[in-house]
Amino acid sequence: xxxxxxxxxxxxxxxxxxxxxxxxxxxxxxxxxxxxxxxxxxxxxxxxxxxxxxxxxxxxxxxxxxxxxxxxxxxxxxxxxxxxxxxxxxxxxxxxxxxxxxxxxxxxxxxxxxxxxxxxxxxxxxxxxxxxxxxxxxxxxxxxxxxxxxxxxxxxxxxxxxxxxxxxxxxxxxxxxxxxxxxxxxxxxxxxxxxxxxxxxxxxxxxxxxxxxxxxxxxxxxxxxxxxxxxxxxxxxxxxxxxxxxxxxxxxxxxxxxxxxxxxxxxxxxxxxxxxxxxxxxxxxxxxxxxxxxxxxxxxxxxxxxxxxxxx
Amino acid sequence: xxxxxxxxxxxxxxxxxxxxxxxxxxxxxxxxxxxxxxxxxxxxxxxxxxxxxxxxxxxxxxxxxxxxxxxxxxxxxxxxxxxxxxxxxxxxxxxxxxxxxxxxxxxxxxxxxxxxxxxxxxxxxxxxxxxxxxxxxxxxxxxxxxxxxxxxxxxxxxxxxxxxxxxxxxxxxxxxxxxxxxxxxxxxxxxxxxxxxxxxxxxxxxxxxxxxxxxxxxxxxxxxxxxxxxxxxxxxxxxxxxxxxxxxxxxxxxxxxxxxxxxxxxxxxxxxxxxxxxxxxxxxxxxxxxxxxxxxxxxxxxxxxxxxxxxxxxxxxxxxxxxxxxxxxxxxxx
Numbered sequence: 001x002x003x004x005x006x007x008x009x010x011x012x013x014x015x016x017x018x019x020x021x022x023x024x025x026x027x028x029x030x031x032x033x034x035x036x037x038x039x040x041x042x043x044x045x046x047x048x049x050x051x052x053x054x055x056x057x058x059x060x061x062x063x064x065x066x067x068x069x070x071x072x073x074x075x076x077x078x079x080x081x082x083x084x085x086x087x088x089x090x091x092x093x094x095x096x097x098x099x100x101x102x103x104x105x106x107x108x109x110x111x112x113x114x115x116x117x118x119x120x121x122x123x124x125x126x127x128x129x130x131x132x133x134x135x136x137x138x139x140x141x142x143x144x145x146x147x148x149x150x151x152x153x154x155x156x157x158x159x160x161x162x163x164x165x166x167x168x169x170x171x172x173x174x175x176x177x178x179x180x181x182x183x184x185x186x187x188x189x190x191x192x193x194x195x196x197x198x199x200x201x202x203x204x205x206x207x208x209x210x211x212x213x214x215x216x217x218x219x220x221x222x223x224x225x226x227x228x229x230x231x232x233x234x235x236x237x238x239x240x241x242x243x244x245x246x247x248x249x250x251x252x253x254x255x256x257x258x259x260x261x262x263x264x265x266x267x268x269x270x271x272x273x274x275x276x277x278x279x280x281x282x283x284x285x286x287x288x289x290x291x292x293x294x295x296x297x298x299x300x301x302x303x304x305x306x307x308x309x310x311x312x
Numbered sequence: 313x314x315x316x317x318x319x320x321x322x323x324x325x326x327x328x329x330x331x332x333x334x335x336x337x338x339x340x341x342x343x344x345x346x347x348x349x350x351x352x353x354x355x356x357x358x359x360x361x362x363x364x365x366x367x368x369x370x371x372x373x374x375x376x377x378x379x380x381x382x383x384x385x386x387x388x389x390x391x392x393x394x395x396x397x398x399x400x401x402x403x404x405x406x407x408x409x410x411x412x413x414x415x416x417x418x419x420x421x422x423x424x425x426x427x428x429x430x431x432x433x434x435x436x437x438x439x440x441x442x443x444x445x446x447x448x449x450x451x452x453x454x455x456x457x458x459x460x461x462x463x464x465x466x467x468x469x470x471x472x473x474x475x476x477x478x479x480x481x482x483x484x485x486x487x488x489x490x491x492x493x494x495x496x497x498x499x500x501x502x503x504x505x506x507x508x509x510x511x512x513x514x515x516x517x518x519x520x521x522x523x524x525x526x527x528x529x530x531x532x533x534x535x536x537x538x539x540x541x542x543x544x545x546x547x548x549x550x551x552x553x554x555x556x557x558x559x560x561x562x563x564x565x566x567x568x569x570x571x572x573x574x575x576x577x578x579x580x581x582x583x584x585x586x587x588x589x590x591x592x593x594x595x596x597x598x599x600x601x602x603x604x605x606x607x608x609x610x611x612x613x614x615x616x617x618x619x620x621x622x623x624x625x626x627x628x629x630x631x632x633x634x635x636x637x638x639x640x641x642x643x644x645x646x
Contacts (some may be wrong), residue, residue: 015350040507075384075537163436195579202395202397204397205397205399205400207364207384208391208393208397208399208460209399209410210363210364210383210385210413211362211364211384211385211389211390211391212385212410212460213385213388213411213414213415213416213417214385214414214415215383215385215415218415223399225399227400230546257436279587
């Protein structure tokens with residue numbers, strides 16, 4: 001009889017809720033669909049107004065993304081007919097392919113730096129979070145606050161000192177430098193998130209393992225880590241998303257060897273006019289790793305599977 | 313198996329003193345039950361022996377060897393926690409195998425199978441071995457938890473109210489089972505319980521703790537028949553001992569403030585009249601709730617008694633326990 005009593009939703013309520021959820025999902029996913037669609041459009045379709053919902057798909061954007069091309073005379077093209085489907089696509093614009101673009105390298109840089117810093121953030125974060133959760137540490141609360149305080153302003157606010165430090169340490173435009181930077185930024189998030197998860201794992205499990213004949217480190221790896229899998233997976237996803245999408249530091253600190261995809265993709269636009277399909281193709285491919293990583297770790301994100309074997 | 317000795321152990325948690333100068337010897341092959349109210353220091357005692365906590369002062373020795381510098385693993389003790397702490401990411405079988413696979417024991421696989429099979433049968437969990445630990449009922453979890461201790465051959469078994477969450481039938485089965493395991497293996501048990509039946513039937517020795525102090529240590533019979541204080545007397549005996557003012561039945565010896573009457577210390581059919589307030593037929597016995605000069609007394613009578621509420625019954629104390637104002641027993645050995 002209370003105002004807050006929980007009752008089963010009626011059929012119309014379910015319908016309305018369903019429509020709202022689907023509507024919201026469509027609105028949020030629309031820009032994504034737009035980008036994916038644009039990647040398969042021809043340059044003229046991409047800028048057509050009103051926008052074309054139905055269009056003839058082409059891989060032009062992807063071919064342009066992965067290649068560098070040069071304009072040729074009609075005679076040259078007549079003498080050297082295209083040998084492959086992708087050469088045929090560029091030949092339509094009186095061009096030939098002269099080599100691969102730098103997108104592949106930049107994408108690999110993103111993979112190395114993104115996953116490298118994610119691994120380090122989660123690895124160091126788990127150890128630190130365990131220590132903060134379980135041991136008596138002098139000034140523990142102050143240290144936790146200090147760690148959090150590194151996130152109280154946008155990381156880019158310290159861009160100038162970091163730029164100077166990187167220059168004098170020779171870290172500019174290196175993979176190691178970018179991995180360290182992203183790890184440093186992510187570590188506070190990782191320690192805080194993981195401490196919350198580890199706090200929830202009852203100490204009794206470790207105590208039982210200690211008595212069962214294991215050292216504290218073995219208890220940590222055999223008992224705590226498997227149960228922290230949920231927290232580790234979700235922390236890893238957050239860390240990866242940050243490192244993967246980071247733009248400002250990447251523009252500032254990388255230019256060649258270690259440049260990641262985010263600062264590279266916009267530069268595609270300058271090659272041979274405004275090539276929106278190539279940019280969209282780059283963005284689509286760029287999205288894939290995070291989506292795949294999230295799907296792979298999805299089952300760990302479902303909480304509650306490991307809890308409930310301790311009587312509280 | 314080994315003897316465990318505690319010498320003058322003190323343990324504090326912040327401002328509270330959990331154990332205050334406790335000395336005790338758990339003889340090799342004995343079954344020692346610790347009794348006492350919540351907060352008396354029973355669980356703390358087990359945790360100090362296991363090495364999960366360290367005492368502020370005092371010495372603990374297992375098998376004659378001081379253990380202050382040993383980790384829980386090195387002490388080779390098995391412990392059953394009050395909160396059954398099964399590893400939730402493992403199956404029942406993996407839980408039972410976990411201590412045997414430890415770097416200290418490194419038991420061969422066929423030996424692990426043999427031991428798990430034996431323990432699982434004894435605890436009636438053979439059909440659950442391949443279940444996830446989280447897919448068990450509370451009672452099953454507790455049995456696996458006991459099993460995880462019993463698969464080993466430790467120096468000493470430490471058990472913290474292991475049977476308290478089980479139903480009555482299983483509890484009495486396991487009570488007998490644990491006792492016979494202990495006797496067969498000549499194992500040393502230190503066992504915490506609130507259950508008087510467990511204490512009386514399983515214990516070779518009973519230790520009574522009160523506010524961090526060991527107030528009495530002896531056989532269950534000694535503690536029952538010759539308690540040192542009101543507190544110790546109240547730990548054993550069902551129905552509980554009746555504590556009434558010393559002069560309730562007439563003049564009392566010098567310095568005696570209270571008398572304690574167990575049911576068998578209340579002679580029926582003689583003496584002054586008490587009113588029967590309630591009659592509880594328990595089958596094998598009948599409990600009488602009496603009112604005597606505005607004091608409530610509980611005693612036991614014949615299973616087939618004709619007494620009914622409202623009737624009068626004459627009663628007389630017989631060899632009561634005498635206690636002084638502080639609750640300490642006086643006139644012992646009378």
